[in-house]
Amino acid sequence: MANLSIEHLNKRYGATTVLNDVNLSIEDGEFVVLVGPSGCGKSTLLRMIAGLDGASGGDIHIAGKLVNTLAPAERGIAMVFQSYALYPHMNVRKNMTFGLKFTGVPPTERERRVTEAARMLRLEELLERYPRDLSGGQRQRVAIGRAIVREPEVFLFDEPLSNLDAALRVSTRVEIANLHRLLKSTIVYVTHDQVEAMTLADRIVVMNKGCIEQVGKPLDLYYEPANLFVAGFIGSPAMNFFEAEVEGIEGGRARVTGAAFRTLDISAASLKVGDRLTVGVRPEHLVRGEAGAFTAEGIVELVERLGEASFAYLRRVDGKMFVAEVRGRQTPAPGETVTLVAASPDVHVFDASGLRVATETR
Amino acid sequence: MTRDQRARSIGVHLVLIAYSLLAVGPILLVVMNSFKVRSAIFGSPLTPPDASTFSLIGYEKVFRSSHILLYYSNSLIVTLVSMALVLLFGAMAAWALTEYRFRGSTALALFLSIGIMVPIRLGSVAILNMMRSAGLNDTLTALVLVYVAQGLPMSIFILSEFIQQIPKDLRDAARCDGVPETRIFFEVVAPLLRPAIATVAVFTIVPIWNDLWFPLILTSSDSTHTVTLGVQQFLGQYITDWNSVLAALSMAILPVVVIYVILSRQLIAGLTSGAVK
Ligand SMILES: Nc1ncnc2c1ncn2[C@@H]1O[C@H](COP(=O)(O)OP(=O)(O)OP(=O)(O)O)[C@@H](O)[C@H]1O
Ligand SMILES: [Mg+2]
Numbered sequence: 001m002a003n004l005s006i007e008h009l010n011k012r013y014g015a016t017t018v019l020n021d022v023n024l025s026i027e028d029g030e031f032v033v034l035v036g037p038s039g040c041g042k043s044t045l046l047r048m049i050a051g052l053d054g055a056s057g058g059d060i061h062i063a064g065k066l067v068n069t070l071a072p073a074e075r076g077i078a079m080v081f082q083s084y085a086l087y088p089h090m091n092v093r094k095n096m097t098f099g100l101k102f103t104g105v106p107p108t109e110r111e112r113r114v115t116e117a118a119r120m121l122r123l124e125e126l127l128e129r130y131p132r133d134l135s136g137g138q139r140q141r142v143a144i145g146r147a148i149v150r151e152p153e154v155f156l157f158d159e160p161l162s163n164l165d166a167a168l169r170v171s172t173r174v175e176i177a178n179l180h181r182l183l184k185s186t187i188v189y190v191t192h193d194q195v196e197a198m199t200l201a202d203r204i205v206v207m208n209k210g211c212i213e214q215v216g217k218p219l220d221l222y223y224e225p226a227n228l229f230v231a232g233f234i235g236s237p238a239m240n241f242f243e244a245e246v247e248g249i250e251g252g253r254a255r256v257t258g259a260a261f262r263t264l265d266i267s268a269a270s271l272k273v274g275d276r277l278t279v280g281v282r283p284e285h286l287v288r289g290e291a292g293a294f295t296a297e298g299i300v301e302l303v304e305r306l307g308e309a310s311f312a313y314l315r316r317v318d319g320k321m322f323v324a325e326v327r328g329r330q331t332p333a334p335g336e337t338v339t340l341v342a343a344s345p346d347v348h349v350f351d352a353s354g355l356r357v358a359t360e361t362r
Numbered sequence: 363m364t365r366d367q368r369a370r371s372i373g374v375h376l377v378l379i380a381y382s383l384l385a386v387g388p389i390l391l392v393v394m395n396s397f398k399v400r401s402a403i404f405g406s407p408l409t410p411p412d413a414s415t416f417s418l419i420g421y422e423k424v425f426r427s428s429h430i431l432l433y434y435s436n437s438l439i440v441t442l443v444s445m446a447l448v449l450l451f452g453a454m455a456a457w458a459l460t461e462y463r464f465r466g467s468t469a470l471a472l473f474l475s476i477g478i479m480v481p482i483r484l485g486s487v488a489i490l491n492m493m494r495s496a497g498l499n500d501t502l503t504a505l506v507l508v509y510v511a512q513g514l515p516m517s518i519f520i521l522s523e524f525i526q527q528i529p530k531d532l533r534d535a536a537r538c539d540g541v542p543e544t545r546i547f548f549e550v551v552a553p554l555l556r557p558a559i560a561t562v563a564v565f566t567i568v569p570i571w572n573d574l575w576f577p578l579i580l581t582s583s584d585s586t587h588t589v590t591l592g593v594q595q596f597l598g599q600y601i602t603d604w605n606s607v608l609a610a611l612s613m614a615i616l617p618v619v620v621i622y623v624i625l626s627r628q629l630i631a632g633l634t635s636g637a638v639k
Binding site for chain 2: 047050071077078081
């Protein structure tokens with residue numbers, strides 16, 4: 001088990017920059033999840049940690065050792081691929097032991113590790129089967145097993161669950177969480193499933209266009225997004241944004257006005273009169289009411305019923321749309337005008353450059 | 363099945379049957395007539411041998427008057443050794459050219475693809491001179507070398523296509539597993555290339571086995587003759603011993619058919635096992 005540190009990592013393909021000065025430090029035993037929109041460089045970062053792609057600049061240390069020039073097998077990593085990447089012409093046992101042959105693990109030890117991994121992943125019955133005779137979930141477990149038997153310092157997962165159906169995804173997710181608890185190994189895990197990220201991660205790394213936007217605990221990211229991108233990316237449906245402006249400052253509190261909501265009072269020391277702001281409120285923090293710290297009105301256009309909650313899509317005064325979560329059985333009807341309020345800790349404020357303005361939080 | 367579908371299926375089968383007859387017909391004719399007496403070959407070429415026309419005289423003459431078994435073994439050696447080398451080097455070159463980017467790799471790929479477009483026979487004179495000065499004149503080695511050169515470009519081309527279809531993750535997984543590059547090639551990639559290798563093997567074998575040109579110009583003594591060249595001695599300028607020619611040709615067809623049957627089994631087995639991810 002080991003810590004992992006990435007310093008000033010760059011990756012360019014010709015003129016396109018895929019990763020731009022990435023810095024990240026991961027503790028021993030930590031479960032770190034990389035999230036970000038498609039094409040932001042998550043897989044590239046993972047493959048560079050693995051040593052499958054070379055860096056255009058920067059350093060990677062695993063367990064304190066500089067691994068820039070080491071081959072993947074020498075880095076003490078094991079990778080689990082989205083496509084499973086099982087050797088189709090080898091049975092499950094052979095799939096797991098194949099690599100060990102080359103890294104000097106004696107046969108008795110190989111056998112012990114396979115037995116151990118098979119027990120952990122409930123693969124005992126399947127050891128003699130070929131990958132083509134396994135279900136998707138079983139294949140994924142074999143792929144994880146193949147990683148476990150290598151006893152790596154760092155596990156790398158690239159969207160391991162995205163080829164599974166919804167139910168299997170949940171159960172395998174739980175399994176991976178258990179595995180982490182059991183092995184206490186360092187894990188870097190790429191996904192674009194928010195639930196996976198939130199449930200599994202000790203820390204989440206949000207990436208965008210080859211840069212890291214924010215690193216933090218799942219709930220920190222949710223309650224205190226560092227910038228507009230993270231605010232919009234974490235949470236589903238996405239946070240509602242309202243353009244706003246500072247109208248006046250009195251006793252450390254700023255009066256913020258906007259076209260689509262009632263004037264709002266926030267405690268923020270750093271603001272000046274005339275500052276352009278963006279006010280963000282999550283759909284699940286909006287409730288029906290008369291007046292709150294934050295109050296906005298809208299005409300219901302569409303209601304999506306999910307069961308426990310429904311999402312109302314409302315047209316605001318300035319013509320744009322926003323979303324509110326409605327609990328319970330009574331949902332507003334399309335055409336109805338609804339007033340929604342949010343408490344002040346649930347109101348996020350961002351300055352003109354998109355950075356979070358410190359206000360009170362939960 | 364609706365009537366429409368059935369009609370279409372019948373149509374397709376008619377075309378296929380016609381094509382098969384066209385392809386198999388001449389072969390059947392050769393084999394059939396090789397078992398007949400000379401007068402029946404010319405008198406009724408299209409009828410199968412019956413009690414009165416059946417004769418093994420052609421085969422007898424072939425065995426008696428020529429070293430057919432020697433020719434046979436020469437052909438087999440040349441064909442199989444060439445095939446093995448073409449497959450080995452072809453697969454290795456295809457792997458190197460698709461998997462690694464190195465200086466000159468594009469130029470090399472281009473150079474090899476020229477080999478597909480330019481027929482090797484254009485270089486016959488140069489090849490002959492080269493073999494002479496290398497002291498390889500009138501040896502089977504000379505034939506093998508020429509056939510390997512002839513077969514490589516196409517096999518590299520076909521195998522590259524197949525290698526590109528092998529998921530990249532598989533090679534990456536093997537690399538993470540610590541499998542050395544040569545073992546990745548031989549133990550991960552090569553087994554998955556089995557259907558492609560069978561295809562290339564068939565493509566390689568048939569023209570080599572049937573080739574007359576290079577044995578004609580590169581071999582002179584009886585001991586290095588191949589079957590196709592051996593048959594020529596029955597084709598005289600003034601009289602042709604048709605019994606012997608047909609018998610020898612029938613025997614020449616046999617190994618190709620056998621190899622094809624073996625490989626096509628392999629080909630189908632490979633295809634079905636590789637089809638499922
Ligand atoms: N060989 C390459 N040449 C040029 N650009 C590349 C190459 N490989 C990847 N890229 C680019 O790098 C960027 C990041 O790719 P990457 O696969 O890391 O994205 P990702 O975050 O994993 O996306 P996804 O969520 O879709 O898997 C993409 O814009 C991609 O086009
Ligand atoms: Mg990816």
